[in-house]
Amino acid sequence: xQQASHQIIRCLQCGTKNNVPGDRAGxxxxxxxxxxxxxxGEKARQTADSYTLRCEKCNTKNRVPAGRIDAEPKCGRxxxxxxxxxxxxxxxxxVTDENFEKAVLSCPLPVLMYCWAPWCPTCGSVTPIxxxxxxxxxxxxxxxxxxxxxxxxxxxxxNVMSVPYLFVFDNxxxxxxxxxxxxxxxxxxxxxxxx
Numbered sequence: 001x002q003q004a005s006h007q008i009i010r011c012l013q014c015g016t017k018n019n020v021p022g023d024r025a026g027x028x029x030x031x032x033x034x035x036x037x038x039x040x041g042e043k044a045r046q047t048a049d050s051y052t053l054r055c056e057k058c059n060t061k062n063r064v065p066a067g068r069i070d071a072e073p074k075c076g077r078x079x080x081x082x083x084x085x086x087x088x089x090x091x092x093x094x095v096t097d098e099n100f101e102k103a104v105l106s107c108p109l110p111v112l113m114y115c116w117a118p119w120c121p122t123c124g125s126v127t128p129i130x131x132x133x134x135x136x137x138x139x140x141x142x143x144x145x146x147x148x149x150x151x152x153x154x155x156x157x158x159n160v161m162s163v164p165y166l167f168v169f170d171n172x173x174x175x176x177x178x179x180x181x182x183x184x185x186x187x188x189x190x191x192x193x194x195x
Contacts, residue, residue, distance in 0.1 A: 009038045034189045051139050052195055053082045054108040059171055083108045086142070091134035095144040097153040104144055105172040110194035112187070113144040115155065115165040126164045126181030133187050141191050170194050 005022040011031035018038060020029045029038040049066045055075035062082055064073045073082045086108050095103050095113060104111050114130045116123040127145075134143035148155035148163060158167060158174070168176040168190070175194070182190065 011036055011038060033185070034192065036192070051084075051087055052109075053084065053086070054171060055080050056083055056106075056108060087139040089142070091138050092131060092143040092145045095146040095151070095154070097151045100146075100151075100154050103142075104169050107142045107169070109140065109142045110191060111142045111144055111167075111169040112191055113146060113167040113169065115146050115148050115158075115160050115163050115167070117147060117149050117163045119149075120163045122181065123164050129181065129184050129187070133184050137188075137191065140195055168194065 006019050007022060009018050009020050009029065010016070011018060011034060016031055016033040018029070018032055020038065030036065031038055051064050051066065051069070052061050053064055053073075054061050055078060057080040058075060058078040060075055060077040062073070062076055064082060064084070069084050069087065073084065074080065075082055092114070093103050104113055112130075112133075114126075116127060130143060130145065137143065146154060148160050158177075162179065164181045166176075166178040166180075166182065167174060168178070176190075178190070
């Protein structure tokens with residue numbers, strides 16, 4: 001009896017390496033951690049080496065290959081120039097009451113906003129996880145940090161009564177509210193849904 005060849009396919013949603021039998025490497029294969037369909041071969045390489053940006057004019061999501069970032073890509077629907085400069089903003093972004101609209105609501109990427117306070121002992125253990133996630137997700141997700149003591153208007157607007165607290169925004173809309181902190185792999189799985 002001949003054994004089927006296996007290949008390692010990295011999940012584009014959560015980053016997990018999956019050992020997949022050769023006969024299952026097509027559409028039937030799913031990630032063992034998050035359950036998303038796995039993509040093999042050239043399509044997976046192209047997807048992994050690309051960015052998804054939302055057009056500032058028509059709000060259409062556009063996939064831009066990494067090699068075309070410097071070529072001034074345009075929206076596939078309205079031909080407006082895509083905001084590629086947003087891919088290179090240092091992360092995490094410090095969010096304040098003054099820059100909240102621009103940094104979060106007008107961002108062409110999905111946004112994970114982390115609410116914290118200097119007096120919070122749990123925030124001390126969650127902040128390094130958020131910082132690491134921010135470094136690893138640069139260009140795919142904007143990670144913002146907001147001190148609720150110094151930015152009371154935004155905290156009141158979203159009714160933040162305790163910290164740590166996470167919010168997920170996309171296209172200027174609040175999509176999820178998550179009380180407490182999450183481990184990094186859960187953050188990756190949570191945000192993969194919005195990419």
